Amino acid sequence: MIMLRAFVHCLVALGICSNAWSQETQRVYLSGVDKDHTVNWDFYCSTGRNSGVWGKIPVPSCWEMQGFGSYHYGWEEDYKKNEVGQYRFKFSADPSWKNKSVKIVFEGSMTDTEVRVNGKLAGPVHRGSFYRFKYDITSMLKAENLLEVKVSKISADTSVNRAERMSDFWVFGGIFRPVYLEILPREHIDWTAVDARADGSFLMHVYPSASRKATHVQAQIYTIDKKPLGPPLSVEMTAPRTTLRTHVPSPATWNPEHPNLHLVEVRLMEQDRVLHKTTVRFGFRTIEFREGSGFFVNGQRIVFKGVNRHSYWPTSGRTTSKQISILDATLIKEMNMNSVRMSHYPPDEHFLDVCDSLGLFVLDELGGWQKKYDTPVGRELLREMLIRDVNHPSIVVWDNGNEGGNNHDLVPLYGQYDPQQRKVIHPWNIFNGTDTQHYKGYDCCAGSLNHGNLVFFPTEILHGLYDGGNGAGLNDHWKQMMSNPLSAGCFLWAFADEGVLRTDRDSTVDVKGDRAPDGIVGPFREKEGSFFTIKEIWSPVRIEHEILPADFDGKLTVHNDYFFTNLRHVLFSWKLVKFPSPWSAQTETVVGQGSMPGPDIAPASRGLLHLDSSRFRDADALLLTATDWTGKEIFTWSWPLKSPARFNLFPDFESAGPAPSATEDDSTLTVTAGKLTISFSRGTGFISGVRKNQVAISLRNGPALVWGASGLRNLKHFRRDNNYVVECAPTGDMKYLTYTISPSGVVRIDYGYSHYRWDALNAADFLGVTFQYPEEKVNGVRMLAYGPYRVWRNRKKGGAFRVWNKPYNNTVTGESWDYPEFKGYYKNMFWVVVDNDESPFAVLTATPNLYLRLYSPEKPKGARNDFTAPSFPAGNISFLHGINAIGTKFDAASEHGPEGGKNKYGWEVIRGTLYLDFGTGN
Secondary structure (H helix, E strand, C coil): CECHHHHHHHHHHCCCCHHHHHHECEEEECCCCECCECEEEEEEECCCECCCCEEEEEECCCHHHHCCECCEEHHHCCCCCCCEEEEEEEEECCHHHCCEEEEEEECCEECEEEEEECCEECCCCEECCCCCEEEECHHHCCCEEEEEEEEECCCCCHHHHHHHHCCCCEECCEECCCEEEEEEECCCEEEEEEEECCCCEEEEEEEECCCCCCCEEEEEEEECCCCEEEEEEEEECCCCCEEEEEECCCCCCEECCEECCEEEEEEEEECCEEEEEEEEEECCCCEEEECCCEEEECCEEECEEEEEECCCECCCECCCCHHHHHHHHHHHHHCCCCEEEECCCCCCHHHHHHHHHHCCEEEEEEEEECCCCCHHHHHHHHHHHHHHHCCCCCEEEEEEEECCCCCHHHHHHHHHHCCCCCEEECCCCEECCEECCCCCCHHHHHHHCCCCCCEECCCCECCCCCCCCCCCCHHHHHHHHHCCCCECEEEECCCECCCEEECCCCCEEECCCCCCCCCCECCCCCECHHHHHHHHHCCCEEECCCCCCCCCCCEEEEEECCCCCCHHHCEEEEEEEECCCCCCCCCCEEEEEEEEECCCCCCCEEEEEECCCCCHHHCCEEEEEEECCCCCEEEEEEEECCCHHHHCCCCCCCCCCCCCEEEECCCEEEEEECCEEEEEECCCCCEEEEEECCEEECCEEEEEECCCCEEEEEEEEEEECCEEEEEEEEEECEEEEEEEECCCCCEEEEEEECCCCCCCCCEECCEEEEEECCHHHEEEEEEEEEECCCEECCECCCCEEEEEEEECCCCCECCECCCCCCCEEECCCCEEEEEECCCCEEEEECCCCCEEEECCCCCCCCCCCCCCCCCCCCCCEEEEEECCCCCCCCCCHHHHCHHHCCEECCCCCEEEEEEEECCCCC
16 A cells, blocks of 8 residues: 555655645656556456456556557457456545545556546546546545556447557557546646747636636746746636736747747636646747648748657557657657657657657647547547647647548637647648648659649658668658648658567567568667668758769858758867778778868858868868757768779789789689689689688679679680789670789779660669678678668668678568668778688779678568568679669659669760788788
8 A cells, every 4th residue: 555645744844835735736646657667556357368366567557568468459459359457556545635626647548447436436437548537536535545447458439449449550458657646726727728929929728627716817937947037917717717918028939949948837816825826838939830831930931850659668568758758859859850740649748748848849649540539539538638738839730630530520629729729630631731641652742742732741651661761762752842842841650660579479579570660760769770861861951062072172062951040050070080901900090170160051041161171181081070059969971082992002912922823624713822712713704712821712603793694705814914814705794804813812803894775774773793602601891881871772871981890690670670780782882801700801992982782681571572672683792883772661662762763874884893802911
């Protein structure tokens, strides 16, 4: 039994006087406050695991995650087998509650909840999962009390089941958010609704309980640090609500870039006596929707750079914590997003608090996944959502259900509770001046934007299954959206893989096949490659230069994509670095650095950033970091300052020493250079074997073309100076292939090929050359390239040009979460060292913009198509001029813009140069 009297006395000992308790709301928790701070209640589950006997369960929690009942994913639930959980908890009433109103509050319970206190029904059974509901239990209390709660997983209201449980997400059972008592004066304020505008206009509706004593309502506005703003307000009490109005000159306004918050203390008065007081946090900001133009915040047109977020954690289901809310909001901000959509229900209130304070636009959503609540229950749940959430400045749009789960009869009710009259939309539908259709392809915009008149912002786009979607295709979509004034941005699906740690399956993470691994981050918020792609594309500081020109003089064209911030408030820091050679154990060396405030560039403008270029010739790369006024990194860009040919110089290639020699038989040509023996197939002209000090190195069958066909007319070999040359005369698409072996054992490979066809579209998924090396022998690589995450043709942004150490892993994105993945493509490779069980070897290039391919990712076991599991070239270590793209859950990559297409070249021969270095000189 919890000793609430001791709890109250403890607070009094801390200096909270009894008079303060008489004026303010006292909150006494019967449960814990989050997933990490719980209180055990007695519990009985009707069916499934650990059913049929009374035991203990932590509250709040989802009972499946505690070993009870059975797991269900959305529509897979068997509606003939309802699980019912029965809870019991004893608590003491404190004598100080006499002459007070006592309400029991449930923040969220799935799905139907019947509450009894001392055997008496507290009120009607609550139907609906994600909403705060409460009962007045004042008359039911005794000194010692028994709370009994019956939670039915399946609702008695068919529309609630359709809207909440026949869904495309995990559904649970139980009291999953906190339960507490509110101890209030008998006459008190029930709730308030604020409308505080950017110009300082302030309106507040105050809704008191039934009152016979109250004469007027007072209010005082404060800054967030409790400094008064303006004189106190006082208005005569009116029923059923009292409205206060004032004006604050030049307030600090709220927006995602500068989320300035304020407080208002409201007092219900009887003459000079305070009956009840409460404090509300709010922000001065104006949100407008203009037909045919878009959304405006504080007079500035904005676009949403957003993501959809479920409220969940893999070990606790829908039971979360404020720490998780802070983590998620921080990660969303780190991706340079400015908005988040609640999917598909109202979140924990602490997430909205965090969005208010950190600065994120929020689309708050009434439940309804493709099916709507019926009007009677929908009206009650809508009221509960708005009464709880109406004062959050982060909320700029109300979503009235999702993807057809829209009850049109509820639309007029939003304005009755919301004095700000925020826009009501129907996600996925054309409604109320908006077009929010989901999962439109790249060609959507020919109709929706170019020839439409509705404000266009898909509330779900680029369905991010496994490693596809989200970042892949975003660059093309975003460029098109930003070129049209009807676009108001978009919301990616989705923030996190919704994986559940199954207590009935040895604590393995279950993402339900291809249903739930849709995230930019993993279940425990592991960052995928798309995280960094989005971070660069949506950076509010945009650098125009993808590649620096050869005569780069330190001037960079910079775009300010902020809505409210001048770039003079951004700090730019730069480094000039030199990189080691492949065999060196050294790390990069900084040869120059500096920092400066940003140039005076207004929002939606561009200008020049001037860097000191006097030491550029000493460096291999430039790194530039933009940091905002809070200290958050916006993005770090990196550019090579040398070509691969200038960087990868081989002073020992013409080294002194015995010239290589050759032997041959009918099938093989073998060249020996010091410690190295390298064999070539006389049938193909490719490398067929390598030995170093008589130790086999299993690199072979290359450089073969990954696209097209080639043969061999003849093979010539001869000495040239102190080197040995193997010259192939190929046929087909390979135009030339020459090996030059130095006395030191370094092998230079010069090759050229064409992919032009008179009778074809001249398009290829990938272009380049490939080798084979056994995957089971590889331990990892060290490389100078953009990394550490792999790229796709339609997801090249987000990486950094550095030296990366990448241990081998066999990660399947969205089914295992050892990130970054090892297998895949890497952009702009200069060199790579392959660590293996035989003998390490290096491959260097003199060819710019070459992609390194490391093996082939496995197809996810849950994949039902190949959109997010595209094919890879033959061989397994490849050096490519062109790579393929990755699609989304629903579409091939080609449906999402030019970058999702194939690789095309003209008539010219595509040329490359590689160096194989087997470490014979080390």
